[in-house]
Amino acid sequence: MKKQPGWALPNLQEAQKRTTKESHVERSLFQIPDEIRKIGQGKKYFLRTYGCQANERDSETLAGILEQLQFTAVDKAEDADLILMNTCAIRKNAEDKVLGELGSLKRLKRTNPDIIFGLCGCMAQEEDIISLLLEKYRHVNLVFGTHNLHRLPELLYEVMTTGKACIEVLSKEGDVIENLPVKRFGHHKAWVNIMYGCDKFCTYCIVPYTRGKERSRLMEDILDEVRQLKEEGYKEITLLGQNVNSYGKDLHLEGGFARLLEETAKIGVERIRFTTSHPWDFSDEMIDVIARYDNIMPFIHLPVQSGDDEILKIMGRRYTREQYLTLFHKIKERVKNCAFSTDIIVGFPNETDEQFEHTLELVDECKFDNAFTFIYSPREGTPAARMQDNVSLETKQKRLAILNERWNAYAHEKNEAYLGKVVKVLVDGASKKNKDVYSGYTETNKLVNFTANNVKPGDIVEVRITACKTFSLDGEQC
Ligand code: SAH
Ligand code: SF4
Ligand code: F3S
Numbered sequence: 001m002k003k004q005p006g007w008a009l010p011n012l013q014e015a016q017k018r019t020t021k022e023s024h025v026e027r028s029l030f031q032i033p034d035e036i037r038k039i040g041q042g043k044k045y046f047l048r049t050y051g052c053q054a055n056e057r058d059s060e061t062l063a064g065i066l067e068q069l070q071f072t073a074v075d076k077a078e079d080a081d082l083i084l085m086n087t088c089a090i091r092k093n094a095e096d097k098v099l100g101e102l103g104s105l106k107r108l109k110r111t112n113p114d115i116i117f118g119l120c121g122c123m124a125q126e127e128d129i130i131s132l133l134l135e136k137y138r139h140v141n142l143v144f145g146t147h148n149l150h151r152l153p154e155l156l157y158e159v160m161t162t163g164k165a166c167i168e169v170l171s172k173e174g175d176v177i178e179n180l181p182v183k184r185f186g187h188h189k190a191w192v193n194i195m196y197g198c199d200k201f202c203t204y205c206i207v208p209y210t211r212g213k214e215r216s217r218l219m220e221d222i223l224d225e226v227r228q229l230k231e232e233g234y235k236e237i238t239l240l241g242q243n244v245n246s247y248g249k250d251l252h253l254e255g256g257f258a259r260l261l262e263e264t265a266k267i268g269v270e271r272i273r274f275t276t277s278h279p280w281d282f283s284d285e286m287i288d289v290i291a292r293y294d295n296i297m298p299f300i301h302l303p304v305q306s307g308d309d310e311i312l313k314i315m316g317r318r319y320t321r322e323q324y325l326t327l328f329h330k331i332k333e334r335v336k337n338c339a340f341s342t343d344i345i346v347g348f349p350n351e352t353d354e355q356f357e358h359t360l361e362l363v364d365e366c367k368f369d370n371a372f373t374f375i376y377s378p379r380e381g382t383p384a385a386r387m388q389d390n391v392s393l394e395t396k397q398k399r400l401a402i403l404n405e406r407w408n409a410y411a412h413e414k415n416e417a418y419l420g421k422v423v424k425v426l427v428d429g430a431s432k433k434n435k436d437v438y439s440g441y442t443e444t445n446k447l448v449n450f451t452a453n454n455v456k457p458g459d460i461v462e463v464r465i466t467a468c469k470t471f472s473l474d475g476e477q478c
Pocket of ligand 1: 090091204205206207242243276277278303305343344345374375376377378379
C-alpha cells in the first residue's frame, strides 16, 4: 500500500486538543448514495471485534451499515469478500493480536485476489500503526477510524470501484450522529451509548486520543432508544460511556447522569446496568438513584487502578486511596447486596514493592467480586510512555500473579456466600457443552450454570445455588 493523495491520516497531537465548542446532533449525516445501495449484493462480510463495549456497540453499527449495503454476514474469514477488524489500542498485546490475525489472513488473498482487508476502531487512530500498515501490511486496503463510521459506504465503494487502497482517519471527533443503522447482536441484552469520548487523560491511557472529546447524546434520544428496546422485548440494557458519571456535563444538563439513570429506570426495563463509572465524580445522587430503583442492578464496576496515592497522582486519576475507599464503603452501605468489580494496573513506571503492597491492601479491604488486572503497557503519545521505568518485566509479571491470586481468593469467598441461596438469573441460553445446562447472570453479574426445564433465552428465572467456583456458580432452577 503506497501513500496516496486524498488520504487522511491520524495525528495524535491534534487528537489531544480539546475545544469548548459544543457538539451538535446530526440527524441526517448518514446517507447511502443510490449508486452504492447494492454494492454488497452477493458478497459476504466477516466482522471481528476487539476491545471494550464501545467497540462492540460500534460493530453493531458497522454490521447495520453493511447489511443496508446488502452484504451478508459469515462466521469464517475464509468465506468472506470483506474482512473487517474493529480494533482496540488499549495495550500492546491487544494490538499484537490484531496484527497476528492480519498477518495470518493475508494468505486468503491468494484464493480471492479481490478480497478487502479493512481495519477500523482505535488502532486506526494511531500514527505508528498506520505507518506499520503502510510498511508491512500492504494487503490492508481499507482503513477508517472511530469518528467516521458513517463514511463506510463511500469508502467501500471507492476501494471496490478503483481497486486502490483507501485510508480515511480523522483526528478530531465530529458531531453526535443519530441516524446510523444498527444490527443488534443480542436478543435480550442491548448496549446503549450515552456519550462518546473521554476527557480524563489518565497519563497511561490512549482512549482520549482515539475516541476524542466527551460528547453526550441528548437525553430524549437515549430515552427513546431505551423505550424502543423495551417494546422490542429487551430485558437488559447497559448504558455505555468511558465515564458515564460525566454524562451531560457538555450539555450543561441539570442532574447529569443521576437524572438520566432515574429516567431510564422509570421506563421499566427489567435490568439496567451502566459502565464505566470513574470513582472521581460518582455523585451521592447517583448512589441514591441506584439504591432506590430495583431495576438498576446492584453491581458497580469501579476501576481503582492502584491502591497507592503517589501512583494514583502520577496516573492522573484525581482521587486518593482514602477517597476511593470512602466512596466504595458508601455505595456498599447504601446499595443492598452490591457487588463490585475493578480494574488494576501493575507495574506502572517505577512502582515500588511498597506501592504495590498498598494495592494488595486495598484489595484485602474491598474484597472485589471480580477484577480485571493488567501489566502497564506504554502507549505512544501518552505522558506515561515518556517516563523512565526501572521495574523489570519479570517483576511486573510476578506482581500480576500475586495480585491475581489475591483477588481470586476473595472472588471465591464472595461466591461461597451464595451457596444455598435463591437468585434471579437472566437466561442467556443453553451451554455449548451440555444442552441440559443453561447459563445466565445474576443481578450482581455472577455467571450461573444451572439445570432447568422449559426455559428460554431472555427468561428471568429463580435458581438455587448448589456449588461455587471462583468465576461462576452452579445451580438448579427452583
Ligand atoms: N474508562 C474506564 C477504563 C477504560 S480502559 C475507566 O477509566 O475506568 C479499561 C482498563 O484498561 C482501564 O481501567 C485500565 O485498567 C486498563 N488500561 C488502560 N490503559 C492501559 C495501559 N496503558 N496499560 C495497561 N492497562 C491499561
Ligand atoms: Fe482512559 Fe482514564 Fe478515560 Fe478511563 S477515564 S478511558 S482510563 S483516560
Ligand atoms: Fe480499546 Fe478503544 Fe475501547 S482502545 S478499550 S476499543 S475505547
